[in-house]
Amino acid sequence: MGEIKTIGLLTSGGDAPGMNAAIRAVTRTAIYHEMKVKAIYRGYKGLITGEIVEFKTQNVSNIIQQGGTILKTARCDEFKTAEGRKMAYDTLVREEIDALIVIGGDGTLTGARIFASEYDYPIVGLPGTIDNDIYGTDSTIGYDTALNTIIEAVDKIRDTASSHDRLFFIEVMGRDAGFLALNGAIASGAEAAIIPEIATEVDQLEDLIKNGFRKTKNSSIVLVAESEITGGAMHYADRVKKEYPEYDVRVVILGHIQRGGSPSAYDRILASRLGEASIEALLDGQRNILIGIDDDRIVAVPFSKAIKNDKPIDPDLMKVVKILSI
Ligand code: ADP
Numbered sequence: 187m188g189e190i191k192t193i194g195l196l197t198s199g200g201d202a203p204g205m206n207a208a209i210r211a212v213t214r215t216a217i218y219h220e221m222k223v224k225a226i227y228r229g230y231k232g233l234i235t236g237e238i239v240e241f242k243t244q245n246v247s248n249i250i251q252q253g254g255t256i257l258k259t260a261r262c263d264e265f266k267t268a269e270g271r272k273m274a275y276d277t278l279v280r281e282e283i284d285a286l287i288v289i290g291g292d293g294t295l296t297g298a299r300i301f302a303s304e305y306d307y308p309i310v311g312l313p314g315t316i317d318n319d320i321y322g323t324d325s326t327i328g329y330d331t332a333l334n335t336i337i338e339a340v341d342k343i344r345d346t347a348s349s350h351d352r353l354f355f356i357e358v359m360g361r362d363a364g365f366l367a368l369n370g371a372i373a374s375g376a377e378a379a380i381i382p383e384i385a386t387e388v389d390q391l392e393d394l395i396k397n398g399f400r401k402t403k404n405s406s407i408v409l410v411a412e413s414e415i416t417g418g419a420m421h422y423a424d425r426v427k428k429e430y431p432e433y434d435v436r437v438v439i440l441g442h443i444q445r446g447g448s449p450s451a452y453d454r455i456l457a458s459r460l461g462e463a464s465i466e467a468l469l470d471g472q473r474n475i476l477i478g479i480d481d482d483r484i485v486a487v488p489f490s491k492a493i494k495n496d497k498p499i500d501p502d503l504m505k506v507v508k509i510l511s512i
Contacts, residue, residue, distance in 0.1 A: 190308070190468055192222040194238070194283040197255040198229030198262070198290040198297070201445055202314045202328025204453035205255040205289055210246040211461025212287050212312075217243055219469060224283055228258045229290070230265035230297060233274040238281055250454055253331075253447045259290070265297050268304075275305050284308070285473070287464050289327070291315035292493065295476060299489035308473035310464045311489065312457075316445060319363035321495040322487030323478025327460065330452040332359070332444045333370055339440055340374035340407060347405035350434065353426065357419035357439040360411040366444070367411035368503050376407040377511040380422060382415035383499045391422055395430065397508075412439075459484060 193216050197205050209225075216223045225245070227237040239245075249256055264270030278286070285308040288298045295311045302309045313320040316332035336358055347354050356376075358366045364381025371379035380390045394408070410419040423437045449457070456479060463484045464477045476492040478485050 188284070190221065190284040192224060192281075192283050193465070193468070194224045194226050194233070194278065194281070194286045195241070195257070196226040196229050196233060196286070196288055197257045197259045197314060198288060198294040199259060200291055200315055200317075201255050201259050202316045202326070203253040203331040203445070203447055204327040204449040204457040205257075205314050206246075206249040206252045207449060207454045207457035208289050208312055208314060208327055208461040209255065209257060210250055211458040212464055213241050213246045214243055215462045215465040219465060221465070224281055225257055228260040229294070230262040230270075230274060231260040232258075233277055234262065234264055234270055236277045236281070238277070250458075251448050253445075253449060255289075265301075271301050271304060274301065275307070278307070285310070285468050287312065287468075289314040291317065291326075292320060295320070295489060296493050299474065299493055302474045302489065308468065310467055310473065311476045311492070312460050312464055313476060313478055316366065317360050317363050318365040319361065319497055320476070320478070320492060321497040322476055322480070322485065322492045324480055325452075325456060327453055327457045328445075328449070329365065330456075331447060331450045332366060333373060334450050335444050335447055336366060336370040336409075336440065337374040339438075339443065340370065340376060340409070343438055344374070344405070344407060347407060347436075351404045352434045352436050353406045353408070354436050354438060355408050355410050355419035355423045357410050357412050357437070359440070359444050360413065362411075362413045362415060363497070364411045364499055367409040368499060368507065371409045371507050372503065372510070374407070374409075375510070376409050376507070377403065378406075378408045379504070379507055380408060380410040380416050381499065381504075382411055382413040384504070385413070385415045391425060
């Protein structure tokens, strides 16, 4: 493997607040180390079509506080095919890009892993997703901001819920991961969280009702992780309406509001640290790794490990919700 003189940088999959802070950190660290930075627009799609611009330090000025991603993002089915990946490789050769930094979620990292092994090409991944569902890192870029958005929304819903004695099911994002629902419930003082990780083991609604979760309350809020496994907030609201008609039930689906907004201090710092470390790792000769955070220390996790494993939910968190909601 020769010296890395030029890096390519892209964001892919679902956008997350803090991606811009990561773009800034990667760009500036690379330039600091006298590398060239080529910014690739629209994720793997732009890699295939060659939508590429060289970035200087000014290109990333004044973006640390912006949500979304200035590089745009896209989903690209073509990259899932060998032909698509060959076109992507041709672009990298043509543009003389020696290594790639990709920022995205599980799908993005899966694509990176396949591409890296197919072409023996150096890639470093950064975890950018609000879902926090990436193994090997305590937190992902965007998760903390999304949690803050959720608690702000739930606080507001609580005002109206308690005025009317209502039971609210609030659906949050997570794509088969309960981190936002569970920690969102703890942080907002919700009475319960329904998460996919335990959806097949117990009837979480039955559990709640049996434990008399509204006994001492005149309003209740349950956060539900969006997922085919849980069935989502509507599913639980319909069940309650049918099985417990005495409850006045409402549903709120928070939706894309959770993706937007200015990143929190935590996400800006995380993105800056991970972005800086990604370039240092490449210079160190490391490749095909995810850069994450573990116990406040930067860690490198091989793609194989980060992708194969599901990130576990700490069951104690569920206990905290339960105890604190009496
Ligand atoms: P996220 O990165 O947020 O999990 P997606 O799952 O949509 O988002 O993945 C983003 C992109 O990564 C996809 O549009 C595709 O281009 C690429 N990707 C995902 N899975 C694969 C795969 N198995 N093989 C190749 N590329 C993939």
